[in-house]
Amino acid sequence: MEEISRKVRQLHFVSRKLVDTIFAGNYHSVFKGPGLEFDEVREYSPGDDTRFIDWNVTSRMGSPYTKTFREEREVVLQVLVDTSSSLFYSSGQINKRDLAGHIFAIIALAAVANNDKVGSLLFSDRVEEQIQPRKGRKHVLKQITQILAVKEGRKGSNLALACKTASQTMKRRGICLILSDFRAAGYKTELTMLARKHDVIAIRLTDPLDRELPASGLVQLEDPESGQSLKFMGNRKTRQQYSEYWEHERYLWHKTCQSAGVDVLEISTEDDPAVKLLHFFERRKKKS
């Protein structure tokens, strides 16, 4: 527990700096609100759009009054975090779960800096925890703690169920972020449904080991989720089969997201998530 809170503080410290300097603004411009909301009625001044003249008030006061609007800004950010055992692996310095925590921290803090509500949904083969969207930095820190406190041992990634639950709980249009390794199948329908209502971004957590195995002799690995073992010779033929398999899986993921209208981003455990996210935001700004 001690270690987790230390980690949270560290993550908070690093991310806050990033958010304050770069991400808050970027976040604001990339994730616009769903529409305009009525603000006040003031006297018409020349140049105002005549469409917005409030005729009721005008007739009562005798001079033209117009309605003013402001952008609706209270956006809800819902983050779906995969907490299955398959995330507890990487060949690098940090594992995928830590990477997920890191990304969550950056985006959630940026959201909070823009006065948005942040909620999260932790899932494995079922929905493990659901935290209602609320404003405030403290609320975000609580969620980071929750993500980092997840112990290895949860089996399965029921992404379909997570998407369905998110669709049901998010009443208003919001932003939905999925942090997962997408080692799941059969989530296409639910993802499409979710993307129809919300702005969905799929962030795929990857690792160099997802692409390539090191050359070796006979090795026995154990899949932490299914408990099945994978016994293989690390020779050229086997390694090629392995690479081809995961390359194909990646292609399928891309296609699924594309057809569902989901924006995609891949972040590897080797990468600096801040850099990757920044690139992503800039790309999205240009698009919109």
Added chain:
Amino acid sequence: MTVVYPESFWLFIPLVLLIIPAYFNYRKGHRLLGKLAGQWRFDRISQIYLVRTLIYWSTVLLFFIFSILALAGISWTKEAVRDESDGLDIIFAVDISRSMLASDVSPDRLGRAGELISSITAGYPSGRFGLVVFKGEGEVIVPLTEDRIIMETAVNSLSPAMFTAPGTNLAKGINRALTAFPEGSPGKKMIILISDGEALSGNARTAARECSIQGIEFIVIGAGTAEGAMIYNADGSVVSDSEGQAVVTKLDLAELTGIAESASGRYYDLSDVKTPGLVLDDISSVLGGSGIEGMRLQNRTSYRGFLIAAMVFLVINLAASRIRWSRWY
């Protein structure tokens, strides 16, 4: 404690060599673990890997060590086995190589051997005797018989010229003697080997051990002296080697006592005047049995204990690789 098959211990040498693949295996595994496990858990995992590797290879080595100990046929105790034999069959195995003509024992080694055989056959009139002579090959001269006359004749005609077969092969002599015991005889069996021990080929100790395993009594008589003597040809000239040096033949005491030991038998010196008496004493003690009537003591090799220990280590080995040492590995 006696070790019946001490040559099994040679197997320890290749066993030590097993450490080399074990070490390289560990190094390779450690490197691979660095690539697969990731830095975030590498310290923990490499510790566990070291422990697992140590347990794996040490149990494997212990398995082999104890199996080899089982192979060696170590025996601590003697067990009594039923023995209903009656009478004694004795085969004399006499070395008739040229070196047996050396006269460091009077009149010469072969002559003295003949005298010894005669006094033994005379001292034990109810026995059956046979005579095997050997050089490079063994040959049954007198099959096991009660006929003392032919025995006497054969003994008197002992000479290197009895047949031609180059070399001296004690093992073949002993093995020939082993086959000279006919089947179905109720008697105990004894081989009396008379030689100067100068064997050129053959593993006499293994052959001797086979006798002991088959329960055959074994007596080795060493012919000659440590100082040795020259050998004379029929024309009186000294036998010399290719460089013209006179060949001196000596008694190989170490070899002969080694053979006696392998066969758990006794060793006597041919030149000793007490030898015929001692051999006859041995014969009568064999006939009298060793203590209990109708029983005879035999080495009991306790391989089972070692084997069980070896298999326990193998089970530990299997179990250790099945245990989850940490949630990562």
Added chain:
Amino acid sequence: MLTFESPSYLFLLILLPVFLYLRHFSPASDRGLRISAGIWRKGTVPLKQGGVKLILLFSSVLFWVGILLLTLTLSGPSISIHEKIHLNRGADIVVVLDQSPSMAARDFPPETRLDAAKNMLNFFVSARKNDAIGLVSFGQEAVLKVPPTTDYGSFLRRLDECHIMELGEGTAIGMGLAVAVLHLSESRADQRVIILITDGDNNAGEVQPLSAASMAAQMGIRVYTIGIGAEGDIPFEFRNPETGQILSGVLKSSFDEDLLTELSEMTEGRYFKATSPGTLESVFRSIDSLETIEERVRIQVRTVPLYRIFIMAALLLILADLLIRKVLLREVL
């Protein structure tokens, strides 16, 4: 025959499937480094590596056969050899065989008389179990070739080495008999028998057949005499062992039936006439049936332990498995 000294250890074999299960089939058998290697509800990465799997299977088979052998070793495998031990003395029989040139006559076509006699002796000896059998051969003189022994192997080897005219040209029946009697004189056997096989007259030697026979009679030795060969003109051919010359011709065969009858009668034996292969065989059959002693035997079981072979084989198999996995396939984790 394979036997087990302590078969109760064979119950340990029950444990074998247990370990086999633990090693290869139980869920715990999949322990390894935990790395995600598949997709949830889709299974692990399918890798085609049939060759490696085949080698692993082979290696496992080696290993488990090794373990099986070790388990069997615990129960003390050994080969038990049943040996018939004769408790009473058999008869002492000395065969006196004529080796004069006339024995080369071929009236047992294609064999000579000597060959026929040798074959029949082979047959005779293999039927005896406990009787010491010796061999005296004679020509001009007589020698003891084999002392009475139960070592039939030696006897048959020496018999095989007998040749025509080894001992000169004569037929010293008396000498042959005398040598046989001499070597039987010290025998303590209850029954002592001489079987004389000849085809001619006594024409050499210092001892007359009758005096030798009376010596035998005094000692209670029975003499069976076999007159071998047909009468008349018989072709013969043989090699003189001294000169290497091949001699052939026609033999005018006849033998002194009266003498042989008298010899056997003096010693309470019998005289047989063997003129053809069939008769020779029946002669030996009747001698065989005449000279039977009730045998008393004990079966002795000698066990030769096999544990070393078992352990060595097991060690080799287990070592092979280890080397295949650790060196050939470089199994590390």
